[in-house]
Amino acid sequence: MEELFFKSAKELSQMLAKKSISSLELTQIFIQRIQNVDSKVKAFLSLDEEKSLQQAKASDERRSKGQTLSPLDGIPIGMKDIIAEKGQSLTCGSKILEHYISPYDATVTEHLHQAGAVLLGRLNLDEFAMGSSTETSAYQKTCNPWNLEYVPGGSSGGSAAAVCSGEVPLALGSDTGGSIRQPAACCGIAGLKTTYGLVSRYGLPALTSSTDQIGPFAHNVTDLGLLLKVIVGYDDRDSTSCEVEIPDYSQILKDEYKPCRIGIPKEYFAEGIDVEVQQTIETTIEFYRKSNYQIVDISLPHTPYAIPVYYIVMTAEASSNLARYDGIRYTHRSSEASNAMDVYFKSRQEGFGAEVKRRIMLGTYVLSSDHQDAYYVRAQKVRTRICEDFAKAFQDVDVILSPTAPTTAFKFGEKLNNPLQMYLSDVCTVAISLAGLPGLSIPCGFSQAGLPIGLQLIGKAFHEHELLSVAYQFEKAHDFAQRFPKLN
């Protein structure tokens, strides 16, 4: 029973099916685990024990009547505190939403309820998902479970750290430029950024509307597929939701093993990539080569522009999206304000942290009438080139392979005062977000210092099943998905 909290969702689901454990017992075990380790990891912003236990009891009742809703019925899951859950906090990691309680469920939350999952608590993130270390959260600094002196990555650092430390078997995060993949890599777990339009964004407060996506975190690829199956689907409440045929992601892994063509983009192995990361990824490429995959050298020539383009588009959209936090409607309102303008200025001044303010200013600048053509419009043109690079590459290959992040996790404070250094953490992930493509990260090795290294697989739009299947071949030949940090 002791190591139950490191079991995969699939294994737990089988235990529930065999009635060797109840959802109530399982939920209690995870709550106990959170109580034991979260004072160190600090992944959770809040935990609603009573509600979770009720959901677990309801799941057990359904099971006793033979009315189980899905393989995830009765399985605990954690939610990044930027995905709306009725009656729960939705701080987005910001003081400006400190007392805000969501009046409605996000579409993904509804899907989880329909699947019978037990929603355990709310997980920490960088303020408004801006960051790569979870250090910009207004509430607490989440630690990397592999070494508590290191960051867990970000912005979904709470979700990644919670799964990694066995506080919850599954979690949801959001990814705008790397926020699922990079923390998954830093924490040595599996994470998937879905194709833009596959998962509804309804109930995900907008940061960068043209790239934001919700996606799963799990201990392994099979579990990613299980959770993905539950959250996907067309939603008329999200105007960017796509109506596409959904493959059975859990079936894919059972399908006959089909090697395919894997592209290696030379620009992702350029300057700035840590030597240990580079060597580990090269070993991974060798694995695929030996496993009869065709390895093809490719070029994505506009890659060097991905970071500047992302930080123009991202800040432009964020400055506009964050205008709604004005102290008038549902946000923090300054008690110092004496007139209407004061309410706007002071509430935002007090409510937002430094990184959010920096991006609002940058975004306002690049959208200003004098500079729009030079920055925003030009960035959108280069973005089109980035998309074309991928389209061209995917004529010759099925999947693209790269490191997820240029380095392993870094220490607290190392990059916080150097925004450019922090932004470079996303050098391997942002282009994929700009192009709306799916990207998956799994652990593929460890550094000398004992920190995980992530492998990124990039797919054609709506080809998540292919990413899962290629990742699965690597995962089942290695033990990285069964390595867990010691926290005691």
Ligand code: GLN
């Ligand atoms: N780290 C990137 C940023 O700060 C990506 C964040 C995200 O994906 N939400 O913008």
